[in-house]
Amino acid sequence: MNREFRRLRAPWIAALVCALWSCAGWGQQPGGPVKVEVVGSEGNYQLLRDGEPYLVKGAGAIVLNYAELTRRGGNSVRTWNIDMAQARLDQAMEAGITVSLCLPVVAPRYGFDYTDETFLIAQRTRIWAAVERYRDHPALLSWILGNELNYGHTDPALWDEINNLSRIVHHLDPNHPTTTAIAGLEEDVIRAVQERAPDLDFLSFQVYGALALLPEYADGILADTPFMITEWGPLGHWEVAATEWGAPVEQNSSVKAKHYRDQYRKFIAPHLGNGLGSYAFLWGQKQERTPTWYSMFTYSGETTATMDALQAAWTGEDPENRAPRVRSLLLHGKNAHQNVTLLPGERYIARLSASDPDGDELRYQWALRAESQATAEGGDFEEAIEEIDGHIENTTLRHIVMRAPETPGAYRLFVEVYDGKGHAGYANVPFRVQTQAARR
Numbered sequence: 124m125n126r127e128f129r130r131l132r133a134p135w136i137a138a139l140v141c142a143l144w145s146c147a148g149w150g151q152q153p154g155g156p157v158k159v160e161v162v163g164s165e166g167n168y169q170l171l172r173d174g175e176p177y178l179v180k181g182a183g184a185i186v187l188n189y190a191e192l193t194r195r196g197g198n199s200v201r202t203w204n205i206d207m208a209q210a211r212l213d214q215a216m217e218a219g220i221t222v223s224l225c226l227p228v229v230a231p232r233y234g235f236d237y238t239d240e241t242f243l244i245a246q247r248t249r250i251w252a253a254v255e256r257y258r259d260h261p262a263l264l265s266w267i268l269g270n271e272l273n274y275g276h277t278d279p280a281l282w283d284e285i286n287n288l289s290r291i292v293h294h295l296d297p298n299h300p301t302t303t304a305i306a307g308l309e310e311d312v313i314r315a316v317q318e319r320a321p322d323l324d325f326l327s328f329q330v331y332g333a334l335a336l337l338p339e340y341a342d343g344i345l346a347d348t349p350f351m352i353t354e355w356g357p358l359g360h361w362e363v364a365a366t367e368w369g370a371p372v373e374q375n376s377s378v379k380a381k382h383y384r385d386q387y388r389k390f391i392a393p394h395l396g397n398g399l400g401s402y403a404f405l406w407g408q409k410q411e412r413t414p415t416w417y418s419m420f421t422y423s424g425e426t427t428a429t430m431d432a433l434q435a436a437w438t439g440e441d442p443e444n445r446a447p448r449v450r451s452l453l454l455h456g457k458n459a460h461q462n463v464t465l466l467p468g469e470r471y472i473a474r475l476s477a478s479d480p481d482g483d484e485l486r487y488q489w490a491l492r493a494e495s496q497a498t499a500e501g502g503d504f505e506e507a508i509e510e511i512d513g514h515i516e517n518t519t520l521r522h523i524v525m526r527a528p529e530t531p532g533a534y535r536l537f538v539e540v541y542d543g544k545g546h547a548g549y550a551n552v553p554f555r556v557q558t559q560a561a562r563r
Contacts, residue, residue, distance in 0.1 A: 154216075154261040156298040161324045161349050166396045168325070168349035170300075172221070172264070179264075179400025180437045181223075183354055185407035186420065187211065189218035192406060195430055196437035199223065201353055201402045203270050203502075205253050212260040221264035223353070223402070224257060225304070226250050228269030228288065231276040232501070237284055250288055251295065258296040265299055266292050267353065271306035271329060274501045282319035289322040300324030304353045306501070308336045313344050325399060329354035332362040334390045341394040352391060352401035357382055357429075360412040364460060368533050370494050370553035372459045373416055375449040377548060380428035387436040403433055410507045412495050413535065415549050421539055425547035447485055447540045447548035450476040454525075454536055454552045463554035465527040474522045475538050475550065483542035489518045491525065494533035494553060531556045 159172045170177040181199035182192060187210065189200065201223040202211060208224060215222045227249050229235045235242055250268075257263060268288050272281055289301040303320070304327045305312060316326060326348055330337070334355050341350075357379045360371040374382065383403065391401050408418040415421070419429045428446040435441050455471040457463045465471055479485055490510045497505040511534075516524045528534060537551040 156259045156263065156296075157261050158298045159264055159300060161300050161399070163349070165347045168397050168399065170264075170399050177221075177264075177400075178395065179223075179351060179402065181220075181400065181402040182406035182419070182433070183402045183404045184211075185405065185409065187214045188406070188420075189214050189220055191426065191430075193218045193220055195434040195442075197433070199264055199400070199402070200406065201225065201267065205257070208253075208257055212257060212262045216260070216262040220262070222260075222262050223265045223267055223302075224253075224263060225267040225270055226253055226288075226292075228272065228285070228303075230269065230272050230274065230501075231278070231281060232274055237278065237281050243284060243287075247288065247291060251291060254292050254295045258299065263299055265324075266296070266301045267327065268292070268301055268303045268323075270304045271501055272303065273309075273312050274306045279315045279319055282316050285316070286320040286322045289320060293322065302327045302351065302353075304329055308333055308340050310344055313340075313348075317348065325349040325351060327351045327353040331356055331359040334386055337390045337394055341397060345397060347397075349397050349399055351399045354404045355386065355391070355401060356404040356417055360416055366459075366553055366555070367462050368555050370533055370535070370555075371412060372553065373413055373551055375452065375548070375550035376415070376428045376446065377449045380432040380446075383429050384432040384436060387433075392436070403429075410495075410505045411499075411502065412497065412505070413537075413551060414507065415537070415551070421547045421549070425539075425541060425545055427547055427549070444483070444542075444544050444546065445480045446546035447477055447479045447483075447542050449540065449548040449550050450478070452476075452536075452538060452550040452552050454554055459552040463552060465554055465556050467527055467529045467531060467556050467558060470524050470526050472522060473525055473536060473538070473552075475540070477521075477540045477548060479542050481542070481544075483544055485521075486541050486543070487519055487521050488539045488541070489515050489520075489523050489525075490537045491515060491528075492535055492537065494535050527554075527556050529556075531558060531561065 157173050162171050163169050179199045180197050184200035199221045202225045212222050268285050285303050292301050301323050302325050306329050364372050405417040408420045408422055411417055431442055431445050452475050454463050454473045491514050492508045499505050514526045533555050535551050535553045539547050539549045541547045
């Protein structure tokens with residue numbers, strides 16, 4: 124990829140300079156910038172930070188608990204926007220880690236037209252302002268120009284504009300590389316970006332189950348391209364088996380942790396010749412089909428076995444105290460793959476099999492919720508689903524009796540198990556409530 128700086132000659136540059144002149148005081152950060160660059164050649168690219176090799180061992184973060192990341196062996200976080208960017212950069216510097224900051228490039232799927240010059244100028248102005256404001260922060264590692272812009276979009280003109288934006292960033296900030304985060308591993312998209320956005324310093328990919336394709340791509344179309352994995356994690360909710368009524372079956376916390384560990388060892392670590400590192404998803408807690416699917420923290424702040432797996436991958440050592448292990452969750456004697464169907468108002472037993480690897484005393488918390496009806500894609504915001512109270516006789520027992528809701532429909536039973544040391548495990552089982560008549 125061509126990283127030679129290209130002089131900006133587009134006619135809108137003068138307009139941008141005038142529009143942003145008032146921002147000239149921005150970007151004055153304590154300590155000044157630390158230079159980051161991509162160096163090397165085919166099969167042997169790497170990041171240098173302040174002249175030293177820097178392999179990203181990071182996580183996509185929506186919480187500011189960066190000290191925990193450092194303790195686990197991580198060295199970087201990435202964002203999806205510039206919200207609270209100053210606080211994130213300051214907290215990262217305090218924790219001794221870096222930030223890949225995602226600039227506010229709007230995805231076409233939100234209705235923005237990349238042939239509309241008025242829109243493009245406004246977006247360039249926003250990007251210019253953000254770069255001037257944060258470019259000199261010592262914790263800054265790289266600029267991500269938009270997140271999954273290709274999701275549901277095929278117009279290659281998009282990548283022409285990404286190249287324009289990369290040139291703007293390089294014009295303002297010669298100290299930090301640029302990239303864009305691409306959804307999936309698709310050869311036509313990769314070729315379009317390689318051809319139309321050569322000013323990018325490296326490419327970034329967001330893959331879950333499809334991470335298994337990385338060896339093929341690393342040895343093929345990416346053989347002469349430095350790249351980073353800016354999102355990876357459990358099997359996505361679109362990649363797993365579903366019940367007869369369409370509810371995706373989520374891995375429990377222990378199965379998920381093994382998946383993270385195996386994915387890193389099989390598909391990320393062996394392909395660091397051109398790979399600059401990775402960001403696991405998600406350092407935080409969010410509702411995306413369930414509250415636990417991608418979350419490394421529980422709602423109340425406990426850490427999960429996923430973090431234990433990342434610590435082992437990053438440092439080669441397990442933590443001194445590990446999260447509880449979950450083996451199985453059965454409702455009415457069936458697991459999540461067995462299409463659990465209950466009668467309205469009837470009582471059923473749920474049984475959890477769990478243990479603690481350190482012998483810590485465990486406590487439990489159960490919750491009943493309606494099944495998510497969200498149709499959001501690409502990680503877009505989903506409303507949290509409230510608990511349905513009054514159907515579990517004692518929510519703190521290891522095994523519980525649950526009264527099925529009276530209203531037919533799709534539901535999900537959740538359990539979290541805590542070790543009293545700040546760690547937790549979890550599992551859930553989707554089920555439906557049907558009348559006898561509906562079953563016939």
